[in-house]
Amino acid sequence: MENRLNHARLVSSLEKLGTIGIREDGKRYRLALSDGDKQARDLLCGWIKDAGLELKIDAIGNIFGLLPGTENGDPVIAGSHIDTVPNAGMFDGCVGVLSGLEALRTIAEKKLPHRRPLAVAAWTNEEGSRFLPGVLGSSVFVGDVTLEKALAARDFSGMTAGAELNRIGYAGTDTLKACAYLEFHVEQGPFLDAEKIEIGVVIGITGLSRWDVTYKGEANHAGTTPMNLRHDPLIAASKLHLAMSAAAAEKNAVFTIGHMEVAPGAVNVVPGTVFFTIDLRSQDRTVLDELHARCEAEIRRCAREVGVEVECVPTDHADPVSFAPRMIEKVERFANLRGLSNRRMGSGAGHDAQVFAPRVPTAMIFVPSIGGKSHCPEELSDMKLVCQGAEILTDCLLELANE
Ligand code: HGY
Ligand code: MN
Numbered sequence: 001m002e003n004r005l006n007h008a009r010l011v012s013s014l015e016k017l018g019t020i021g022i023r024e025d026g027k028r029y030r031l032a033l034s035d036g037d038k039q040a041r042d043l044l045c046g047w048i049k050d051a052g053l054e055l056k057i058d059a060i061g062n063i064f065g066l067l068p069g070t071e072n073g074d075p076v077i078a079g080s081h082i083d084t085v086p087n088a089g090m091f092d093g094c095v096g097v098l099s100g101l102e103a104l105r106t107i108a109e110k111k112l113p114h115r116r117p118l119a120v121a122a123w124t125n126e127e128g129s130r131f132l133p134g135v136l137g138s139s140v141f142v143g144d145v146t147l148e149k150a151l152a153a154r155d156f157s158g159m160t161a162g163a164e165l166n167r168i169g170y171a172g173t174d175t176l177k178a179c180a181y182l183e184f185h186v187e188q189g190p191f192l193d194a195e196k197i198e199i200g201v202v203i204g205i206t207g208l209s210r211w212d213v214t215y216k217g218e219a220n221h222a223g224t225t226p227m228n229l230r231h232d233p234l235i236a237a238s239k240l241h242l243a244m245s246a247a248a249a250e251k252n253a254v255f256t257i258g259h260m261e262v263a264p265g266a267v268n269v270v271p272g273t274v275f276f277t278i279d280l281r282s283q284d285r286t287v288l289d290e291l292h293a294r295c296e297a298e299i300r301r302c303a304r305e306v307g308v309e310v311e312c313v314p315t316d317h318a319d320p321v322s323f324a325p326r327m328i329e330k331v332e333r334f335a336n337l338r339g340l341s342n343r344r345m346g347s348g349a350g351h352d353a354q355v356f357a358p359r360v361p362t363a364m365i366f367v368p369s370i371g372g373k374s375h376c377p378e379e380l381s382d383m384k385l386v387c388q389g390a391e392i393l394t395d396c397l398l399e400l401a402n403e
């Protein structure tokens with residue numbers, strides 16, 4: 001199959017977007033609804049208008065570029081996100097949004113026939129690094145989360161998503177629905193690169209549970225307090241981390257404490273309070289349910305053992321999802337037609353596609369993350385494969401738009 005897209009334009013747009021949100025220390029921070037996110041949004045909206053697409057923005061700040069078809073109806077949407085984790089790479093999310101933009105730009109320029117409307121989407125706060133729950137914008141779009149709840153979400157400094165959305169000027173009024181959903185993304189894991197396979201045909205997405213946990217013990221003098229008289233919340237957190245890491249490893253699940261605050265945080269004071277986040281995931285629903293219950297029990301057991309108080313707040317949950325066989329087959333067929341090596345696989349990373357899968361025909365396409373690195377500046381994918389993944393995205397868009 002011939003290539004349709006302007007690969008140079010796609011690569012240069014990825015590189016340009018990658019320059020946004022870089023701090024003086026050279027680290028990329030484009031957290032949802034931050035100034036960096038606004039800059040990226042402004043750039044994307046400009047490109048959407050340049051491409052001759054209809055720019056739409058909804059009440060939670062999701063951005064759409066719409067290309068009408070020969071018939072009316074809900075669009076086939078190709079989406080992902082442009083917000084990032086702290087100190088991020090330049091591929092996560094951006095590959096899917098800019099490939100969707102390049103696909104629609106090319107379809108419009110070459111007047112490729114499509115009955116159904118097409119849209120590219122950039123979802124608000126996919127990452128959940130600033131506001132919880134993650135996949136916030138797409139969850140409001142499908143109705144899983146109310147707009148009120150989403151706007152009331154607070155970051156660690158207490159700012160609400162609603163105030164930040166207004167501050168950056170992205171509280172819109174447009175409304176759309178999707179008749180099908182596609183997401184092209186970097187794998188963010190080690191398998192495709194290790195096996196030297198070019199395309200991942202995604203069969204489903206992991207489930208996850210997240211909590212905010214606070215252990216309250218007794219701050220005391222680091223030099224005079226004997227170990228057996230301490231109620232050190234960091235000991236409780238460490239016991240929990242070791243117990244749940246082992247439990248997750250046994251079940252091929254993953255357990256992460258990604259954020260921790262130790263107070264008062266002095267070298268010579270036994271901590272009084274420890275606050276930390278938990279991210280627990282499995283692609284198997286039964287395993288996730290079992291480890292979810294085990295984790296809540298362990299959180300309390302470790303508190304009792306060390307004699308500290310505990311506050312445990314669930315902050316996010318998503319069940320594992322599977323994509324429809326016919327959608328998996330579509331991606332696989334186009335990868336084969338393009339002579340690209342490929343294999344079926346689940347996604348250990350969460351994506352906006354997980355909120356669409358239970359509702360509309362949904363598919364995901366992966367390209368390898370070199371060294372399996374992601375959510376870090378070392379995140380890297382081969383631009384030639386990124387362009388081939390974008391071609392498969394375009395193949396799927398056009399087929400779905402004319403079914
Ligand atoms: O956390 C995730 O899996 C996704 O990158 N937001
Ligand atoms: Mn992502």
Ligand code: MN
Binds near residue numbers: 085092127375
């Ligand atoms: Mn991510």
